[in-house]
Amino acid sequence: MTAIPAPAAITSFKAPRRTLMGPGPSDMHPRVLAALGQPVIGHLDPAFAGMMDELKVLLRYAFQTENALTFAVSGPGSVGMETCFVNLVEPGDKVIVCRNGVFGGRMIENVERCGGVAVVVEDTWGEPVDPQKVADALKANPDTKVVAFVHAETSTGAQSDAAALCALAREAGALSIVDTVTSLGGTPVLVDAWGADAVYSGSQKCLSCAPGLSPVTFSPRAVEKVKSRKKKCQSWFMDLNLVLGYWNAENRTYHHTAPVNSLYALHESLVMLREEGLEAAWVRHRDQHLALKAGLEALGLHFVVREDARLPQLNAVYVPEGVTDAEVRKRLLKDFNLEIGAGLGPLAGKVWRFGLMGHSCHAGNVSLCLSALESVLTDMGYAMP
Amino acid sequence: MTAIPAPAAITSFKAPRRTLMGPGPSDMHPRVLAALGQPVIGHLDPAFAGMMDELKVLLRYAFQTENALTFAVSGPGSVGMETCFVNLVEPGDKVIVCRNGVFGGRMIENVERCGGVAVVVEDTWGEPVDPQKVADALKANPDTKVVAFVHAETSTGAQSDAAALCALAREAGALSIVDTVTSLGGTPVLVDAWGADAVYSGSQKCLSCAPGLSPVTFSPRAVEKVKSRKKKCQSWFMDLNLVLGYWNAENRTYHHTAPVNSLYALHESLVMLREEGLEAAWVRHRDQHLALKAGLEALGLHFVVREDARLPQLNAVYVPEGVTDAEVRKRLLKDFNLEIGAGLGPLAGKVWRFGLMGHSCHAGNVSLCLSALESVLTDMGYAMP
Numbered sequence: 097m098t099a100i101p102a103p104a105a106i107t108s109f110k111a112p113r114r115t116l117m118g119p120g121p122s123d124m125h126p127r128v129l130a131a132l133g134q135p136v137i138g139h140l141d142p143a144f145a146g147m148m149d150e151l152k153v154l155l156r157y158a159f160q161t162e163n164a165l166t167f168a169v170s171g172p173g174s175v176g177m178e179t180c181f182v183n184l185v186e187p188g189d190k191v192i193v194c195r196n197g198v199f200g201g202r203m204i205e206n207v208e209r210c211g212g213v214a215v216v217v218e219d220t221w222g223e224p225v226d227p228q229k230v231a232d233a234l235k236a237n238p239d240t241k242v243v244a245f246v247h248a249e250t251s252t253g254a255q256s257d258a259a260a261l262c263a264l265a266r267e268a269g270a271l272s273i274v275d276t277v278t279s280l281g282g283t284p285v286l287v288d289a290w291g292a293d294a295v296y297s298g299s300q301k302c303l304s305c306a307p308g309l310s311p312v313t314f315s316p317r318a319v320e321k322v323k324s325r326k327k328k329c330q331s332w333f334m335d336l337n338l339v340l341g342y343w344n345a346e347n348r349t350y351h352h353t354a355p356v357n358s359l360y361a362l363h364e365s366l367v368m369l370r371e372e373g374l375e376a377a378w379v380r381h382r383d384q385h386l387a388l389k390a391g392l393e394a395l396g397l398h399f400v401v402r403e404d405a406r407l408p409q410l411n412a413v414y415v416p417e418g419v420t421d422a423e424v425r426k427r428l429l430k431d432f433n434l435e436i437g438a439g440l441g442p443l444a445g446k447v448w449r450f451g452l453m454g455h456s457c458h459a460g461n462v463s464l465c466l467s468a469l470e471s472v473l474t475d476m477g478y479a480m481p
Numbered sequence: 482m483t484a485i486p487a488p489a490a491i492t493s494f495k496a497p498r499r500t501l502m503g504p505g506p507s508d509m510h511p512r513v514l515a516a517l518g519q520p521v522i523g524h525l526d527p528a529f530a531g532m533m534d535e536l537k538v539l540l541r542y543a544f545q546t547e548n549a550l551t552f553a554v555s556g557p558g559s560v561g562m563e564t565c566f567v568n569l570v571e572p573g574d575k576v577i578v579c580r581n582g583v584f585g586g587r588m589i590e591n592v593e594r595c596g597g598v599a600v601v602v603e604d605t606w607g608e609p610v611d612p613q614k615v616a617d618a619l620k621a622n623p624d625t626k627v628v629a630f631v632h633a634e635t636s637t638g639a640q641s642d643a644a645a646l647c648a649l650a651r652e653a654g655a656l657s658i659v660d661t662v663t664s665l666g667g668t669p670v671l672v673d674a675w676g677a678d679a680v681y682s683g684s685q686k687c688l689s690c691a692p693g694l695s696p697v698t699f700s701p702r703a704v705e706k707v708k709s710r711k712k713k714c715q716s717w718f719m720d721l722n723l724v725l726g727y728w729n730a731e732n733r734t735y736h737h738t739a740p741v742n743s744l745y746a747l748h749e750s751l752v753m754l755r756e757e758g759l760e761a762a763w764v765r766h767r768d769q770h771l772a773l774k775a776g777l778e779a780l781g782l783h784f785v786v787r788e789d790a791r792l793p794q795l796n797a798v799y800v801p802e803g804v805t806d807a808e809v810r811k812r813l814l815k816d817f818n819l820e821i822g823a824g825l826g827p828l829a830g831k832v833w834r835f836g837l838m839g840h841s842c843h844a845g846n847v848s849l850c851l852s853a854l855e856s857v858l859t860d861m862g863y864a865m866p
Contacts, residue, residue, distance in 0.1 A: 099674060100545045102755045103538045108512070109748050111519040112528050120738060121521045127493070132742060133518030134496040136506045136691060138820045143497050153488045160485045170693060171556040174718045174737040205717045289484060300738055306521060308555060308693060308740030330715050331567075332590045333559045350825065352559040353505060353685055355693030357517060358743065363494050370487045435523045440735065 118437035121300035121307045122453035131364035139354040154366035159313045161287035166313040167343040173277045176296030176310025179334040180273045187211030189241040194225040197249035224405040225256040234268040248279035251440045253410040254401045262290040282381045282409035293318040304454030305365040381408040384457045391466035396481035411450040421445045432468040503822035506685035506692045507838035516749035524739040539751035544698045546672035551698040552728040558662045561681030561695025564719040565658045572596030574626040579610040582634035609790040610641040619653040633664035636825045638795040639786045647675040667766045667794035678703040689839030690750040766793040776851035781866035796835040817853040
């Protein structure tokens with residue numbers, strides 16, 4: 097009966113032990129791994145429903161919001177991003193998209209695939225978004241429906257002024273879509289204080305959960321827009337009108353089978369964030385960043401992003417002259433089981449990205465990283481300053 | 482700084498131990514749970530890339546196909562479904578959709594949201610799709626681009642003749658989209674022998690992996706269609722032209738962060754399927770179904786689906802008169818930690834769905850289920866025949 101024979105040589109996969117100091121995923125805490133590996137239960141089980149309710153409360157704390165519609169999308173951050181766009185952008189809608197790295201570019205793709213019209217505000221990779229340019233774009237385009245920007249650009253390590261950008265959108269009567277994939281849990285994400293309307297994140301950065309989930313939150317204004325759409329959302333899976341019936345209803349109706357185990361893990365990582373406290377977590381990211389920064393600069397390396405816009409959890413530095421980017425990363429992985437990140441787009445081959453995210457962000461990792469890097473660079477003939 | 486205080490009372494979630502005999506998820510084997518709980522590694526790590534290559538080989542075996550484009554979508558089965566539709570249906574395309582349960586209805590939604598025109602072939606819930614009706618619909622609609630149907634209707638337990646339906650599509654020059662969410666690993670899914678073009682499944686049914694992944698496979702004809710689309714795919718995340726660069730390229734380009742741990746688990750569940758052998762797994766599902774069937778009929782219960790179209794892994798029986806559906810399920814869960822499934826749509830309150838999927842499908846579970854059910858029914862005053 098089976099025309100395609102069973103493959104002979106494939107056996108169980110044994111994951112190597114790495115230290116993850118790239119742009120994510122970050123190291124998962126043993127407690128979160130244990131939560132993930134608990135036996136699966138039904139996605140309509142009353143015990144699971146109770147956990148989902150707790151998850152919403154914990155996410156509201158992480159996002160610093162009272163938004164009722166706060167939950168985890170059953171997919172990676174890119175699905176969280178697309179969920180925001182397909183629900184809030186209707187064909188013909190004008191959307192100001194700020195691009196200062198990879199993820200702004202992806203937002204433009206999203207707008208266009210929704211039939212929207214993207215007005216692009218460009219900033220150099222490594223720079224934060226310039227609020228003045230956004231103010232000018234809004235003035236020139238008074239019919240703008242949405243302003244979209246990346247709070248924490250994972251491709252460069254630049255942090256933009258989300259409060260200022262959300263305020264500009266709101267003053268102009270537009271909704272805001274904010275990417276906090278790399279910021280949530282690492283630096284202040286203050287959804288209500290900012291007045292942000294649709295905010296998405298990822299599970300595998302400063303929350304140090306398994307990759308594959310995207311926490312999201314929507315303001316009442318955003319929900320109103322979703323409910324008053326003229327045209328159905330183009331995605332069945334991401335349609336918030338349908339998802340609402342599962343995550344936000346008294347009588348949960350079946351929508352899709354939730355990723356039960358991954359949600360166990362997210363719950364645990366958020367319980368750990370609550371135990372530490374958001375502010376303490378922000379301070380920890382800041383402190384370890386300063387330690388890493390001191391060490392990297394002692395090695396003669398220079399940051400891509402100017403000091404006042406640097407994300408502590410994502411440190412992009414230029415690869416020094418005469419050193420081959422890929423070779424260094426390969427040796428760090430091979431000799432030290434240490435993963436750091438490469439550059440993307442115009443920064444490919446030119447920068448390294450050192451992540452200090454969530455559980456990966458502690459003094460031991462900073463020491464390991466600096467000494468391993470020094471050892472590899474020395475071995476390759478790089479002259480320290 | 483934190484305006485929203487930390488929630489006080491939320492602690493680690495302890496999942497209850499259940500026996501899962503509903504429509505999925507099914508019980509995960511300890512080996513698969515252990516694989517899931519391994520430390521996370523980077524999604525661009527060479528070790529991970531090697532595992533992804535093995536995963537493709539294992540999935541080709543499970544699907545019985547040589548299709549190069551065979552991988553796991555980073556989302557639940559509904560995302561697998563939507564991936565097939567958004568890539569293969571362009572605005573204005575006519576799509577014949579066979580509806581004999583919940584998931585055919587969801588396919589219609591997908592077609593419409595892609596701007597396609599759905600021609601619906603209706604069969605009663607519980608009946609398999611009638612190939613003659615599809616032949617007639619194709620004759621009446623010679624401009625049909627796609628024929629879509631559900632091989633194994635999870636909402637009723639009916640299995641349709643996928644070989645016949647795919648052949649009809651192919652003869653008419655149309656592509657086929659086939660839902661094998663509940664069949665893969667439980668009953669024969671023979672993608673190449675059927676000549677199917679786009680086939681999706683789920684991780685949490687007969688593969689007994691964590692919920693949240695959707696194995697998919699696309700024929701060369703389907704890939705050709707994707708590459709020659711006039712209009713860009715409306716979804717950035719699901720666009721196969723982009724996904725191809727990650728799953729099917731020599732130099733993997735970053736697309737999204739793969740759900741690393743869930744993919745570990747899928748790898749392990751497929752290694753276990755390979756160890757048992759596909760044909761042995763089909764026989765096991767058949768044998769346990771026959772044992773369950775004998776027991777359910779001895780209790781005086783009647784199947785929804787006629788014998789020759791029954792899925793062994795999804796047994797829908799009518800709730801006997803005088804018995805309250807929800808009360809029985811509640812007691813089974815409370816007193817026996819046993820989950821069975823409720824009816825959906827027009828069958829809500831009228832049927833129970835007993836799953837025998839993957840690792841949940843063994844003699845011990847059949848015994849537990851039958852004795853627990855007998856005990857609860859007797860206790861509620863139901864008179865055995």
